[in-house]
Amino acid sequence: MDYLSKLENQSIYIMREAFNKFENLAMLWSIGKDSTVLLWLARKAFFGHVPFPLVHVDTTYKIPSMIEYRDQLVREWKLDLVVGKNEEVLKSGVTFPNGKATRVECCGTLKKDALKQVLEKHNFTGVIVGVRRDEEPTRAKERYFSPRDKNMEWNVEDQPPELWDQFKTDFQKGTHIRIHPLLHWTELNIWEYIERESIPVIPLYFANGKGERYRSIGCWPCTSPIKSKARSVQEIIEELRHTNVPERAGRAQDKESEDAFEKLRRDGYM
Amino acid sequence: MHISGPTEQLKIVIVGHVDHGKSTFVGRLFHDTGTLPEGKLEQLQKIAERRGVPFEWANLMDALQSERDQNITIDTAQIWFHTKKRQYVIIDAPGHKEFLKNMVTGAANAEAALLLIDAAEGVQEQSRRHGFLLNLLGIRQIAVLVNKMDLQDYSQERFQQIEKEFRGFLQTIGIEPKLFIPIAAKHGDNIATLSTNMPWWNGPTVVEALDEFKIAELPNNQPLRFPVQDVYRFDERRILAGRVESGTLRVGDRLQFNPGNKVSTVKSIERWQSTSRDQASAGESVGITLTEQIFVERGAIGALESDPPYALTKFRARLFWLGRSPFKKGKPYKIKLATQEVECEIDGIEKVIDASTLENILRSGNDPYVGRHEVAELYIRTKRPIAFDLHSEIVSTGRFVIVDGYEVSGGGVIIEDNYPKRTSDTLHKSENIYWSHGKVTSEQRARRNGHAGYVVWLTGLSGAGKSTIATELERELFNLGKHAYVLDGDNIRHGLCSDLAFSPDDRKENIRRVGEVAKLFADAGMICITAFISPYRSDRELVRNIVKQGRFVEVFVNAPLDICEQRDPKGLYVKARANEIKEFTGISAPYEAPQHPEIELHTDKLTVAEAVTKIIDYLHFRDDTAEVSI
Numbered sequence: 001m002d003y004l005s006k007l008e009n010q011s012i013y014i015m016r017e018a019f020n021k022f023e024n025l026a027m028l029w030s031i032g033k034d035s036t037v038l039l040w041l042a043r044k045a046f047f048g049h050v051p052f053p054l055v056h057v058d059t060t061y062k063i064p065s066m067i068e069y070r071d072q073l074v075r076e077w078k079l080d081l082v083v084g085k086n087e088e089v090l091k092s093g094v095t096f097p098n099g100k101a102t103r104v105e106c107c108g109t110l111k112k113d114a115l116k117q118v119l120e121k122h123n124f125t126g127v128i129v130g131v132r133r134d135e136e137p138t139r140a141k142e143r144y145f146s147p148r149d150k151n152m153e154w155n156v157e158d159q160p161p162e163l164w165d166q167f168k169t170d171f172q173k174g175t176h177i178r179i180h181p182l183l184h185w186t187e188l189n190i191w192e193y194i195e196r197e198s199i200p201v202i203p204l205y206f207a208n209g210k211g212e213r214y215r216s217i218g219c220w221p222c223t224s225p226i227k228s229k230a231r232s233v234q235e236i237i238e239e240l241r242h243t244n245v246p247e248r249a250g251r252a253q254d255k256e257s258e259d260a261f262e263k264l265r266r267d268g269y270m
Numbered sequence: 271m272h273i274s275g276p277t278e279q280l281k282i283v284i285v286g287h288v289d290h291g292k293s294t295f296v297g298r299l300f301h302d303t304g305t306l307p308e309g310k311l312e313q314l315q316k317i318a319e320r321r322g323v324p325f326e327w328a329n330l331m332d333a334l335q336s337e338r339d340q341n342i343t344i345d346t347a348q349i350w351f352h353t354k355k356r357q358y359v360i361i362d363a364p365g366h367k368e369f370l371k372n373m374v375t376g377a378a379n380a381e382a383a384l385l386l387i388d389a390a391e392g393v394q395e396q397s398r399r400h401g402f403l404l405n406l407l408g409i410r411q412i413a414v415l416v417n418k419m420d421l422q423d424y425s426q427e428r429f430q431q432i433e434k435e436f437r438g439f440l441q442t443i444g445i446e447p448k449l450f451i452p453i454a455a456k457h458g459d460n461i462a463t464l465s466t467n468m469p470w471w472n473g474p475t476v477v478e479a480l481d482e483f484k485i486a487e488l489p490n491n492q493p494l495r496f497p498v499q500d501v502y503r504f505d506e507r508r509i510l511a512g513r514v515e516s517g518t519l520r521v522g523d524r525l526q527f528n529p530g531n532k533v534s535t536v537k538s539i540e541r542w543q544s545t546s547r548d549q550a551s552a553g554e555s556v557g558i559t560l561t562e563q564i565f566v567e568r569g570a571i572g573a574l575e576s577d578p579p580y581a582l583t584k585f586r587a588r589l590f591w592l593g594r595s596p597f598k599k600g601k602p603y604k605i606k607l608a609t610q611e612v613e614c615e616i617d618g619i620e621k622v623i624d625a626s627t628l629e630n631i632l633r634s635g636n637d638p639y640v641g642r643h644e645v646a647e648l649y650i651r652t653k654r655p656i657a658f659d660l661h662s663e664i665v666s667t668g669r670f671v672i673v674d675g676y677e678v679s680g681g682g683v684i685i686e687d688n689y690p691k692r693t694s695d696t697l698h699k700s701e702n703i704y705w706s707h708g709k710v711t712s713e714q715r716a717r718r719n720g721h722a723g724y725v726v727w728l729t730g731l732s733g734a735g736k737s738t739i740a741t742e743l744e745r746e747l748f749n750l751g752k753h754a755y756v757l758d759g760d761n762i763r764h765g766l767c768s769d770l771a772f773s774p775d776d777r778k779e780n781i782r783r784v785g786e787v788a789k790l791f792a793d794a795g796m797i798c799i800t801a802f803i804s805p806y807r808s809d810r811e812l813v814r815n816i817v818k819q820g821r822f823v824e825v826f827v828n829a830p831l832d833i834c835e836q837r838d839p840k841g842l843y844v845k846a847r848a849n850e851i852k853e854f855t856g857i858s859a860p861y862e863a864p865q866h867p868e869i870e871l872h873t874d875k876l877t878v879a880e881a882v883t884k885i886i887d888y889l890h891f892r893d894d895t896a897e898v899s900i
Binding site for chain 2 (some may be wrong): 001003005006009010012013016017019020043044045046047048049051134140143159160161162163164166168170171172184186197246
């Protein structure tokens, strides 16, 4: 079996475990390449169906074409979409783009808290998330099935053992489990798989006329494109084979302080 | 433009005693192979400078705040690097005893291991324990790195001394390490290039040794094992989803599902957006449809009839324990094996071993247990039959984890024992039976039958579901290899009790006779299931008193009257309401509900299968002589 098929089969197995074990299961969809691959794998796992809702946490600062792309796929693939927004904070205007919060504070309210609200509202006990170990160091420590306590906090010092594809599926009421079927994929694998399967991705990933492309996408005030000539999936793969620049280099919130991102993640950020 | 194929990765775990230099080694390996992200080294050097502490290579891996403070690896971090040959995932496992479960997590996912030993400190507690666990986790490709050679004047003698000692230990537990390499991680000696400080070492370097490791092959040539993960009905297809753990699955294969011994034929192999193929090999997550619809659930393992797994309630295992509370005899736990989950307990402990010394731990007293971080050889008994293989024969169905409360607390592999084969030779297990004075005792019968005799007495309103449950229970027990028989109300009335009507006295006599017959069945070693309304408490108590103590199982099949009346399978309630039937229980005659039934089934909430499972669970719990159930 070739390597991409190994990755694919493992992810399908994990997703099916999650579907069997959680009555209230949802999948986060950030519209980015990873969670779109995840969505594709869900359709593989469930033979063309997506038997749980997708949650998109909308900060209202997303690059506008992301929302268009999202709504188009929802129609074409007949997806059940739940949109989460932190209405209260958005109304009060305490956000980074308004100059009233730091980047990290803004991520904390518009993404992390918004996620918490939407999970509580719908009673989701299992959430499938498309994070990968190679993205940044704290994600490297995740489990496939990773518990979060009732305040969504991640106890990274005391995580369950995970071996032989036996996952943590027993948990106390009030806590929830994050499920990470792409944990073992790399950025390069994601693109190799997108190419193999011809998965549609948002055009922001491809170089525009100015020689720039997004390598990682998020909110426009905190995400900047990289210099690149890669205009196709193949060219992106070739570019990644030769880069030494980290994937999230264009994400400003990671850099506010040395451990900014780590703190966000401990508190329940995805 | 040339694009080569997708990048293949080899997963390596780095283990060893705390402070023997694992994280430093990884940082250096990264640097020396040129895979460090741009700016990372400078960033970490700057942070160290700002904090006024010397830069440590280990900080590369220990990215979390808490670890920088404590200077030890808490979790397994994963990080990627590549040589000219291929890409690697490095799993840096903590060496601190406290974090053994994280080491196990890291190592269980690896295909090869590097075990570091400090040249100054030599072989330590965790060096040995990690070696032992690597073997238990099934990792066969191991290289030992003797680190900090710079602090030993790069002495060949010291290196050979450590090699001799540790090789001896590893051999006693059945590990043959590929090789030992002397290194000084801090300075990069023998990591990517040969060290000039150790002219006596001609190689290989660590990188060369890594490139010699092989990527594990999938077990395509072993017997087929297809554990059912789930059953889907998203559309008109009824799909059994699962992963082929070993062997090859083909359309037209006649599959036997165990435990349960149900057979059907593979009609199709289902995939989405993949080329259609009529076979699936090891590692593939697929779905199948069957030609004949049989009742198969998550947990069942599909296999060819010619080569099925064992399906028993007891097996022998080698286990390591990670839980905070010890693994105790007499306490119920959950076992997870492939996709099966069953309640289990320790049947008996053969020995408990200290994995760092290989010494047996002797425990006095009557409550044997396996403590945290200990290893044991023991017997485990499950409440229901569980399908398994020997770990030495089929890996993925030969290993399991134990869940204590909410936590995965231990793992184990199933080892050799005198297991009865699935089919014809089951009878051979009766060797131990002896005859005393020409009489067969009920214990002897129980041993031969694999279970004791019981009276399972179902009582409840008409329409509550007694007969449905009774016949389904009989079928399930039969499939489990138990001797079971239903005493059917109509049959009794036609023969044994044809002289009786429905007056209170006749009802009483009817139940008495049924009770006597049921008792005889139970004495003969059978599980006798009765399904009678039996409305009077005193009548049921009469039967309880003639059956051997503990062998009368009163099952209250409890459904509200209005639900029974809605169901009305025989149209009797309608007639009773119309006064066409006199003395109808629940309408015009009383029903005295059991006060302390052994089992109560709310059939308005339970499915038939769930109800049956409850009874079977109860029987196994009480049935301490059952060894084989097929």
